[in-house]
């Protein structure tokens with residue numbers, strides 16, 4: 001009988017934690033499956049504001065996350081949080097957002113705001129909308145003396161790592177510009193806003209003490225979750241930098257190399273990514289498990305057969321026909337042939353890599369703010 005998981009409810013960041021651009025973090029798909037098979041409720045939290053939830057899910061499907069891993073209603077985006085924020089206050093918004101995200105904002109889209117008596121300006125990452133004429137129109141909504149308008153930011157990341165590997169401007173500086181010009185302070189609805197995490201707890205129907213957040217962002221994921229009493233795991237993937245572990249103000253409950261170790265800690269399972277299929281079979285009560293080692297007699301037989309096979313090859317014979325039983329006894333000994341087959345894409349890792357080549361460029365530009373230039377997955381493991 002396995003022990004119950006350390007936490008029954010898990011909040012998972014997407015970009016940088018489950019995938020980096022269009023590359024799946026090694027073992028991430030199996031790790032999410034393991035959480036669910038252990039009975040954990042999982043909610044995915046993302047600050048992505050350049051694409052709708054449905055389109056984000058489609059991109060995740062392309063890189064290998066199937067419906068057993070992630071379904072649409074389990075993804076909580078900051079765009080959906082913004083929509084809920086505006087609907088709760090009966091506000092229509094002038095939206096400085098990408099067209100691709102508008103399908104999540106139909107209920108709150110105020111168009112050009114010419115007919116609204118009370119409204120808001122909503123700002124997300126919007127490379128095609130954050131230009132002077134649109135910014136100026138937003139400014140005029142905010143300072144119009146005939147209406148009472150509020151400034152709402154989907155999030156305020158200053159920059160993010162773009163699909164070309166370079167840093168690009170996030171929505172934060174544009175929000176600052178509108179705050180400065182209008183004199184109005186923005187409501188921030190995405191991570192690390194406490195309301196975002198409180199909404200997540202409400203969605204899961206649990207208390208903060210029975211929930212853990214796993215993410216790569218020391219501020220957005222760890223700081224935000226800490227603020228409402230949720231335990232946290234900072235992973236050394238995505239935007240993580242070694243200096244994040246020395247942050248004086250924000251401390252994660254644990255710092256671990258990746259989502260795989262974090263899940264291992266939560267479910268209390270020795271979790272070896274190279275042997276994950278075996279572990280999953282064992283959890284099902286199946287036939288999994290390491291094969292028993294060969295006895296000395298079996299080892300001797302294999303060596304003798306291999307020697308005979310070599311001799312027959314030199315003589316031009318056909319060893320497979322003479323020793324059909326060899327296929328079963330010594331199959332692992334001939335790693336050269338089987339490796340060639342694996343290299344065609346039969347392994348789990350190959351499958352993930354094959355999937356990512358088809359991913360869209362939009363996936364690379366998932367825009368959670370990057371705090372630095374590089375991923376560090378080789379740091380020694382430690383817990384704090």
Ligand SMILES: [Mg+2]
Nearest residue numbers: 013015016216
């Ligand atoms: Mg992240």
